[in-house]
Amino acid sequence: MHGYQVASELERLIAGGRYNSAQIYQGLHTLAERGLVVAATPEPGPYRDRRPFSITSAGRREFDRWLSAPLVPSRPLRDDAVIKLVFLCRHDPSQLIRFLERLRRQHLRRLAGTGSRASALRAGGTIDDALVADLSGAALRFREEAELRWIDHCLLRLRPVIDEAAAEVETPTDERGRNAKPGREPSR
Amino acid sequence: MSASGGGAVLEASGLSKTYRSRAGDVCALRDVSFSVEPGAVVAVVGPSGSGKTTLLNLVSGLDRPTGGEVKILGQPLAELDAEAATHFRRRHIGFVFQFFNLIPTMSAADNVALPLLAEGLPWREVDARVARALDAVGLVGRERRRATELSGGEMQRVAVARALVMEPALVLADEPTGNLDSVTGDTILELLCMASRRANRAVLLVTHSYMATAYADRILVMRDGRIVEELTPDERSRALHLAGGAGVGGSRGAR
Numbered sequence: 001m002h003g004y005q006v007a008s009e010l011e012r013l014i015a016g017g018r019y020n021s022a023q024i025y026q027g028l029h030t031l032a033e034r035g036l037v038v039a040a041t042p043e044p045g046p047y048r049d050r051r052p053f054s055i056t057s058a059g060r061r062e063f064d065r066w067l068s069a070p071l072v073p074s075r076p077l078r079d080d081a082v083i084k085l086v087f088l089c090r091h092d093p094s095q096l097i098r099f100l101e102r103l104r105r106q107h108l109r110r111l112a113g114t115g116s117r118a119s120a121l122r123a124g125g126t127i128d129d130a131l132v133a134d135l136s137g138a139a140l141r142f143r144e145e146a147e148l149r150w151i152d153h154c155l156l157r158l159r160p161v162i163d164e165a166a167a168e169v170e171t172p173t174d175e176r177g178r179n180a181k182p183g184r185e186p187s188r
Numbered sequence: 189m190s191a192s193g194g195g196a197v198l199e200a201s202g203l204s205k206t207y208r209s210r211a212g213d214v215c216a217l218r219d220v221s222f223s224v225e226p227g228a229v230v231a232v233v234g235p236s237g238s239g240k241t242t243l244l245n246l247v248s249g250l251d252r253p254t255g256g257e258v259k260i261l262g263q264p265l266a267e268l269d270a271e272a273a274t275h276f277r278r279r280h281i282g283f284v285f286q287f288f289n290l291i292p293t294m295s296a297a298d299n300v301a302l303p304l305l306a307e308g309l310p311w312r313e314v315d316a317r318v319a320r321a322l323d324a325v326g327l328v329g330r331e332r333r334r335a336t337e338l339s340g341g342e343m344q345r346v347a348v349a350r351a352l353v354m355e356p357a358l359v360l361a362d363e364p365t366g367n368l369d370s371v372t373g374d375t376i377l378e379l380l381c382m383a384s385r386r387a388n389r390a391v392l393l394v395t396h397s398y399m400a401t402a403y404a405d406r407i408l409v410m411r412d413g414r415i416v417e418e419l420t421p422d423e424r425s426r427a428l429h430l431a432g433g434a435g436v437g438g439s440r441g442a443r
Contacts, residue, residue, distance in 0.1 A: 105311065108298060112305030149293045 002042075002050040003028055013129060015137035016114065028053050036062050081147075085154065093165070096158055104151045111144035195262060196223035197357045197390035198247060202256035205242050205413075216242040218413045219256070224358070224390040229381045231393045231401040234410030240394045241362070243410070247392065248281060248360055249273045261357055278306055282351030284380065286363035288343040290335040296322060296346045297331040303354050321349040325379060341372035348380050352389075359384055361393045365400050377403050398428050 001009075003024040010019050031037045036059035042051045055063065081103060088096045114137060205217040217239045224230045234240050245251035247258050249265040258265045260280060268276055283289075290299045297318050304314045322331055325345040335343055344364065351359055361380060365373030377393075381403035384391045393404060401407050407424050409417040419427065 108301065109305045112302045145291055145293055148298070152293075152295075 001054070002047075002052045004050055013132050013136060015133055016140045025051075031059065035059070093162060097155065097162060100151050100155050100158070104148065104155070107144055107147045107151065111141060111148065114141045114144060196225050196259075197261060198224040198392060199259040200243075200247055200256070201259075203243070203246055203253050203258065204255035205239075205246060205251070206254045216413055217246070217253070220410075220413075220415055221256075222408055222415065224392055226357070226390055227385050227388040228406070229385065229391040229393060229404045231395060231404035231407045232410055232415075233395055233398060233401055233407055235396055238410040239413040240396075240410055242413075244360055244362055244392075244394050248283070249277055278303055279354060280357050282354060282356040282359040284344070284347050284351045284359065284361040284364045286366040288335075288340075288347045288367070290343055290346055290350075292336045293334060295332050295334055296327060296338065296342075296349075299335060299346055300350045300353050303350060307354070317353055318349075321353040322346075324352070324383060325349045340368050341376065344368060344372075344376045345379070348376065348383075351380075352383060352387075355387070355389075357389060359389055359391045361391060363395055363400075364393070365395070365397070370399065373400065374402065398424065 003021040006024050006028070007019040007021045011017055028037060028039075032039055032053065035056060037053045038056050040052045040054065042049065084099065085096070088099055200223070201221045203217055203220040204215070207214045207216055220239075220243060222230070232240055232243060242251070246253050247260075249258070249260075249268070252266065260276070263276065265273065265276075291302075300318045300321050301314050304317055309317075319331075322328060325348050327342065327345055327349065330338065330342060333342075335346065338346065344367075347364075351361075359380065364380065365376060368376060377400060381391060381393075383389075393400065395401065398407075401424055404421065404424070407419040407421075408415045409419065
């Protein structure tokens, strides 16, 4: 397989992924230096810059080791949105709602872009490429749904607090001397 | 393209589907032909295993036939690649499912907004269309409720709003009342069929129950992968009367 083939296979099977073949070639060369893959001579012709690689037996062993190794969940809370939220809460609460609502719209659009696939039931019970692509697409969709759930949760918790603070600053009391709370409709 | 143009919205001709399995080939659909005109509600009724779901998957382009052709608004589905087919489906076909298929953690309004966002409509238009769609199904005041906070009937109303929000030429409904009590189910059918008829949309309704065909103009009876009979609403009423309101198994239409 050459780098371009690797990139297009990954794009076909892993939803939302974009891979450039230069990066893939760089990776393949690193693996070749470690003896995990070996490069062959490209065939002459229009695609002579597409150098095919194949896996070595050391590469196969390393690959099997990697597949069976336990997975360490990546970056638990190094999420930009969470960090921004923390800073906005401390330094600029007036921006919070606008920030979350903008973020919410971005995620809604991204979720829509992943497509809510109503996949057909497949007869024969085989794991075909369409099913693989569907499962990797589901990973994207469910992550977007989780983001949206978090944002909605933040908005639900923050809106009353911020509305109350705003009411106290802008209109401390109404004519009858009670605290005025604007009955604000939640917006999207 | 619009639903009001001349000609059928949906044309299926000579549709066949054979599944390969370890146990051998299974013929799920044999030579099925029919069409659905703008503003018409056509019901496909048959027991489970009669080929209804296969038929629905083929006419929606989710699956490819082994023989025959599906045209929607004159466009043969087989000519579209996967990406074009997805876009075409989103633009021209609305879906209503038995189990609603809403995103449970999201609000009614957000669920309805998704098809519009997928097509890249600007927010102002998305907001306006979602409000209209939810109004049309009687859910004003429930827009911000999460799907899980709604009753079954309300969830299916949201699903109907989602199916109609793109103003599709064709609505495909797969057992839309299968998970609802009969009164709620009837309300949903009335909502779906009447709204579609008013807007000159075509509806293909797939069900195992004759009760769910109350609003259909034509009823296609399926058995063993074939259309074995076509009933008018009058014939349906007689069949229902004879069968005492039973489902497919006990009625004259399927036997």
